[in-house]
Amino acid sequence: MHIPDGYLSPSTCTALYALAISAWYAALKRIKRMFSTRAIPLISVFAAFSFVVMMFNVPLPGGTTGHALGVAVAAIVLGPWGSMLAISIALAIQALFFGDGGITTLGANCFNMAVVGSFVAYAVYRTIAAAADLGSRRRVFAAAVAGYVAINAAALLAAVEFGIQPMLFHDASGSPLYAPYPLHVAIPAMMIGHLTLAGLAEAVISAGMVSYLQVADPGLLRGSASFAQSAPASAMAVASASEKRLWVPVALLMLLTPVGVLAVGTAWGEWSAADFANPATRTQIADASQNELPPAAVPAGLHRLSTLWTAPFPAYAPAFIKHPAFGYLLSAMFGVGFLVLLSLIPGAVSKKWQRRELRT
């Protein structure tokens, strides 16, 4: 199914490159987020593994052999995004280093086999396996069907790409310029081989590998490479380096809180009900409001609401601290600390959930 150069028109190749590049971009972003710094060695070695598995001759019923792509196993172990990248890299090396598959058609090959293949395999596997036990026969069956359907979906796409060529690209005499067969010839011609040999090879290798992993390493079947997401402590430290950089401005802001003590006047709009009665504060309000005098009486709404809630640090100065400036500083630092604590809770809870998922 590796389409060589010359079978597809440049505009078809460009369109499929654009689709593949968008998928790679999204996948790369997701994978970096999921695996942090582990992504590069994991995807690279998995791509090398996929490349070698593509060379295996898979014995089929009837005595023949066929080659598999390994896309279902990649999607089951790495998740669709990781699988898409690993299979694409394997295909790129086949094209660029071994000359298997074209360069102008690399986008098409990757889109058919790596992008669509991975998503179809993952969706079929998840649908059939549902919540079945990691060691159940249902998962083996799901893997076989996922491999079979994925390879046939990719072949169908390739057939459609071939089939539209004579319709869109022909010369004045009617000679097709690229792949010569229309859809009604290209689709059956492509599908016969894939519905039988290639699909079967993919089903055999997918089912066989899942059955082996159920015994040897069930952790790999948990999906989306959950085995790799619990990166070692050192990696976590590296990953959170950028988060750490965020703490610098927070610390700086905390150190700057004394500036608030130096500020004169009143913060516009942050008045309490009592401020309206105090002549000194009334003058400050008027100064801050372009000499517009505040109303003589406390506005009714403000008066009603002001009794609803009394902050733990009223007016930023706890009762037991007599010096207002010291109280202000303490309040500021306490406030920042409280917010930091609040922001850490969701992170801790999500980590706990992740650990729980990994245990099951």
Place this chain on the structure above:
Amino acid sequence: MSHSFIASTLRGFTRALSKALVSEQVSARPGLLQQLDPRVRLVGMLALVLAVVLCRRLDIIAALLGLAVMIAIASRVSIASLAKRVWLVIFVFTGLIALPALFITPGSPVLILPALSLAISAQGLRTAILLVLRVETAVTFTTVLVLCTPWVQVLKALRSLHLPAEVVTMLAMTHRYVFLLIETANQMFESRQSRMVGQLTGPEKRKMTARTAGVLLNKSIDMSQEIYLAMLSRGFRGEIRLLDEFGMRARDYAGLAAFLFVGCAAAWMGR
């Protein structure tokens, strides 16, 4: 051969390794392409492949095939092995695919085969020749590029074309571990074959192949973990820096200009 599926897999591994070896030998020869900057080779050959794909005239594609052969000779690529490993394989494969097009493409008949009651149409003949010639020419350019450029240089050239550093690193690492994993799989199959007496049944053969793939997967995942730890120990922080020490000389600029001119001219003349 009793275990032909193992033997053919092993043959596949050997073929891949020998291909890599031939590429290493050819790229070390003092030829035309080898003396040009890898970026010029990559961009030049890609431009010519693109011209082949854009071209709609048979004579222009034939001229480009002639150019590809001349570049191959000047770059000391063996024409005999090119004919055997590339041209013949493509002729058989694409030829088989193109053959029915001779008869089923509607158009004016040029040759009637009364024995088979089939007619070859002019349009069918043209499309079949166009397909085979186009694939042969594009693959010749790609093969010459691959044979004359070590993988490391291909990667650096890709990097200078602004491919993301992560992608280039992954391509480099994958290529490196492909050979290690081929070696590992080779040893697994050989050791299994040396211990087998008699015939395996169909299901046993399939089980064995899938299990070998499974073990290889386990080994790969373990290896990726080890590589990752090794990277961390050397100070990897998720940022990738690649050396880029290419320098373009006058002849590189001349080569690039020549490739681009020929590519554009061919695409324009063959439109």
